[in-house]
Amino acid sequence: MTAMTDWQPTAWWAAFDDHGLLACEGVDEAAVRMEAAKAGHSVRRLWRRTDSEWRPA
Numbered sequence: 001m002t003a004m005t006d007w008q009p010t011a012w013w014a015a016f017d018d019h020g021l022l023a024c025e026g027v028d029e030a031a032v033r034m035e036a037a038k039a040g041h042s043v044r045r046l047w048r049r050t051d052s053e054w055r056p057a
Contacts, residue, residue: 003051004053008048008050009047010048012025013032015035015039015041016041016042016044023036
């Protein structure tokens with residue numbers, strides 16, 4: 001048995017401050033980017049991890 005990890009993008013976006021702390025998040029990318037631009041924060045898309053197993057026949 002082999003465990004496999006994959007990453008998939010979500011619909012969520014987040015803005016982080018200079019210290020890496022979450023400033024705001026949401027599914028509307030434009031709104032998150034607008035809020036982040038006001039304070040000079042960086043915006044990143046949030047990803048989720050999916051695990052699966054592979055078993056030989």
